[in-house]
Amino acid sequence: MNTHQNPAGSFFKLLVPVAEQEPIENGAKTINLSGKTWALVDFKRISDAPPYTCISYSWGKEEMVNPLNSEENISARSISVIETVINSFESTECLETEMRSLFHKEIKRDEKLELIHKASCAIWVDALCRPQQQPAADICIQNMGEIYRESTQVFVVLNTDCTNTVEKIHNKDPLNLNDYLAIADDDWIDRVWTYQEYANSKIMFLVAEDKGDTFVSEANFLNQLMTHDVAYTDVKDVELTQKLERWQFLIAEQYLFERSAFLVMSAVNRRFCLPTRPEDRVNAMLSVISDKYIDTQSQNLITSAEYFMQLCEKNNDFSFIFSTNPRSKVLGKGWRPLDTQLTPVISDVSVYGGNGLSGVVKDTYLQMNNMCHMILGKSNSVVSAIESLLKADFPKELLKILKQRGFTGCGECITLEHGYFFPQHSYKHSKNLFVAVSFDVKFHQGAPGLLLRSNDTNINQFCDTGVFIGKIPEELEKEIINVS
Numbered sequence: 001m002n003t004h005q006n007p008a009g010s011f012f013k014l015l016v017p018v019a020e021q022e023p024i025e026n027g028a029k030t031i032n033l034s035g036k037t038w039a040l041v042d043f044k045r046i047s048d049a050p051p052y053t054c055i056s057y058s059w060g061k062e063e064m065v066n067p068l069n070s071e072e073n074i075s076a077r078s079i080s081v082i083e084t085v086i087n088s089f090e091s092t093e094c095l096e097t098e099m100r101s102l103f104h105k106e107i108k109r110d111e112k113l114e115l116i117h118k119a120s121c122a123i124w125v126d127a128l129c130r131p132q133q134q135p136a137a138d139i140c141i142q143n144m145g146e147i148y149r150e151s152t153q154v155f156v157v158l159n160t161d162c163t164n165t166v167e168k169i170h171n172k173d174p175l176n177l178n179d180y181l182a183i184a185d186d187d188w189i190d191r192v193w194t195y196q197e198y199a200n201s202k203i204m205f206l207v208a209e210d211k212g213d214t215f216v217s218e219a220n221f222l223n224q225l226m227t228h229d230v231a232y233t234d235v236k237d238v239e240l241t242q243k244l245e246r247w248q249f250l251i252a253e254q255y256l257f258e259r260s261a262f263l264v265m266s267a268v269n270r271r272f273c274l275p276t277r278p279e280d281r282v283n284a285m286l287s288v289i290s291d292k293y294i295d296t297q298s299q300n301l302i303t304s305a306e307y308f309m310q311l312c313e314k315n316n317d318f319s320f321i322f323s324t325n326p327r328s329k330v331l332g333k334g335w336r337p338l339d340t341q342l343t344p345v346i347s348d349v350s351v352y353g354g355n356g357l358s359g360v361v362k363d364t365y366l367q368m369n370n371m372c373h374m375i376l377g378k379s380n381s382v383v384s385a386i387e388s389l390l391k392a393d394f395p396k397e398l399l400k401i402l403k404q405r406g407f408t409g410c411g412e413c414i415t416l417e418h419g420y421f422f423p424q425h426s427y428k429h430s431k432n433l434f435v436a437v438s439f440d441v442k443f444h445q446g447a448p449g450l451l452l453r454s455n456d457t458n459i460n461q462f463c464d465t466g467v468f469i470g471k472i473p474e475e476l477e478k479e480i481i482n483v484s
Contacts, residue, residue, distance in 0.1 A: 011131055011139040012043045012147070014052050015082075015123040029068045031128070033079070034086040040068060040128060046143075046150050051115055052122035054148050056197045057081045057157040057209075058187040059127075068128055078127035080209055081157040087212030088155060088205070089120035094170065098205065098217040112203070119152035141280065144193065145287025148200040155215070156206045158186045163208040169216045169224045183225070184243045189250075192280060195267045196287040198250055199259070222250060238404055242348055246270055249350050260356030261312040262319035262344060262441050262448060264288050269347040269406065279304050282342060286311070303340045317356030318366060319441045322448030322465055324408060324424055332364035335462040335483045345424060345465050347406035349443040357438045364484055365459045371481040372472050374416045374435040374449075395420055398469050407467055414451075419470015423451050427464060436460075436481050437468050445469060452483055459484050 018030065018037045028039040043049045059075035066074045075081075088094075095116065103109035123129075124147060130140050140147075148154060158166070165179040188194060198204065198218070207215035216224075225247055249267070264285050282304040290311055302310075309320050322345050325337035360367040395413035402409070402422060414421040414435065421435045430453060437449040451464040459482045 011136040011143065012046050012049065013040055013124075013129040013131065014043065014049055015039070015125070015128060016041045016050075017121055031067055034083045036086075038123075046146060049150075050122050051119040051152040052124055053085065053119045054151040054154045054197070054201070055081060055085050055123060055125040055157065056154055056188070056194070058159075058191055060187070066127070069132065072132055074127040077157075077209065078125070082123065082125055082128075084157050084207060084209050084212045085123070085155045086120075088207050088215050089212075091213045091215065094214055097170070098215070098220065101220055102203070102217055115152050116203070124151065141277075141283055142286075144283070145196055145200050145290060148197050148287075149202075152202065154197060154201040154204045156188060156204060156218075158183075158188060158206060158208050160209050160211070162186060163211045166206060166208045166211065166216055166221075167214050169221055170214050172224075175224060180225075180244055181240075183247065184240050189243060189246050192268060192284045193287075195250075195264075196284045199267075199288045218250075222247070242404065245348070258354035259288060260319045260351070260353055260441055261289070261308075261317050262322050262356065263351040263354070265320065265323065265342055265344040266347045266349065266351050269344055279340065282308055282340070285342070289315070305337075305340055305342050308342060309337065312356070313361065315356075316358050318359045318368065319353075319356040319438070319448075321357065321366075321450070322441065324465065327462060332362075332484050335366050345407065345409070345448050346402065346443075346467050349405055349446075351441070351443050353438070353440040353442055355440055357441050362482075365482045366484075368436070368438070368481045368483060370439045370478045372437050372439060372476050373479055373481065374418065374421070374437065374468070376414055376416065376421075376433055376435065395422075398422075402467055402469075409466060416468070416470065418473060419446070419468060421449055421451070421466055421468050423464045423466040425464050427451060433463065434460075435466075435468060436483075437472060439472065439478055442472065445471070447472065450483065452481070458482055 015031075015033075015038045018039050028041055030037050030039045032038075057075075057077060060077055062076035063073040064076045064078070066072045067079070096113070099109050099113060103112060131137050161182045165175065165182050168175060168179060201218075204218035205215045206218065206221050225244075249270075268281060268285050286304060286308055289308070312318065312320050320337060320342060321335055323337045324343045324345055325339045325341070327334050328336040328338055330336075358369045398420060399411055399413065399422060407422065409422050409424045410426050412423060412426055414423065414427075416435060427433070432454045434452055434454060435449050436452055437447045441447060446467060446469040449466055449468040450462065451466060452460040453463050454460050462483050
């Protein structure tokens with residue numbers, strides 16, 4: 001057995017099968033899973049570990065006593081979930097079928113298959129592998145991105161109601177409304193950690209609990225959802241529809257090489273199952289943008305949100321400015337968010353613009369590049385025609401949709417030449433106010449924006465954030481806008 005034992009307190013542990021007659025080193029804790037003995041082994045560093053598999057699943061509400069530590073509880077699903085994945089390791093025919101859909105070149109596929117088979121001999125699962133004692137517990141949480149990034153594969157275990165759907169997807173059978181309802185009923189998509197696990201995984205498979213003989217690749221799973229999405233077009237429940245959309249938003253991740261701060265904030269914030277620790281929402285965001293988290297000593301000096309912004313600034317991305325957070329009172333830093341959390345002005349949208357908002361921090365202001373300056377109080381003929389055609393309070397209808405997408409603004413609306421701007425807070429009318437949006441941080445039919453006040457200098461005062469709904473004309477000149 002390839003083990004690197006470490007003193008108690010190691011942050012990285014793996015479940016490793018113990019062969020018959022093989023001694024268990026240093027009194028490692030053991031557990032029987034699917035008829036075999038597995039030992040919980042410590043590794044000094046992730047790089048010391050053998051190829052391994054990560055398991056992702058929704059804990060649910062029911063709990064049980066941890067079989068490796070009687071003083072703590074874990075999800076009642078944990079053992080069944082682990083055994084489901086272990087049984088999946090035996091489904092070689094299913095694995096080869098799914099791998100053929102991912103890798104068309106035999107040499108590449110054979111290399112991956114060999115590595116996957118090796119990874120079936122080591123498992124990382126939070127319920128048993130995440131240490132409880134400090135500081136190892138925090139170090140493990142802070143390095144979740146690296147744990148998933150370095151894994152050979154990730155197995156997502158859905159609930160038992162998804163069994164028929166998974167089998168249909170594997171067999172390329174058409175999906176119906178009941179299949180979508182079963183998928184939407186699983187809380188996995190709404191976990192805060194789901195996005196980072198997906199974004200960091202190399203290869204991901206999905207399987208239904210207790211049905212390890214049939215599983216599907218992430219690509220096949222999500223592509224089938226897109227192919228047969230007409231099956232749920234008649235769904236009237238807005239919450240259900242949005243949950244299904246959150247599954248589909250993950251598809252875009254397959255094609256992203258870069259992710260802006262705002263994209264990550266939006267993706268994590270649209271997950272509504274609150275983590276046990278509030279700071280883990282930001283930790284999940286950090287796990288996507290950072291290769292390595294800060295050490296525990298440094299963490300005590302700043303909040304996770306502050307560290308997230310510092311990393312983004314180093315990457316020349318200031319799109320975290322589009323948040324609902326209170327702002328700094330420091331002179332020249334009125335644009336910079338404060339607080340222990342970072343909440344985007346809107347979350348349930350598909351954001352594009354991977355490089356984010358580029359800029360330069362000066363002594364008394366932030367220089368924002370590639371911005372669009374929009375003047376208040378100008379309504380164009382297209383907007384007026386739409387309002388007349390609908391014969392309704394168009395801004396009010398837009399606000400309803402924004403509220404469904406996580407917008408928490410005051411409800412006021414500012415008319416612009418190319419659309420509408422919904423500020424987060426009530427504002428005092430002034431001729432000096434204008435709206436600024438980025439050409440590089442947008443979503444379909446809109447963008448996050450800033451409400452600024454100009455003065456006699458070229459440094460504008462930050463007033464508020466909000467959401468712009470409309471189209472940013474490509475012919476508009478890209479400007480540098482400074483904000484204090």
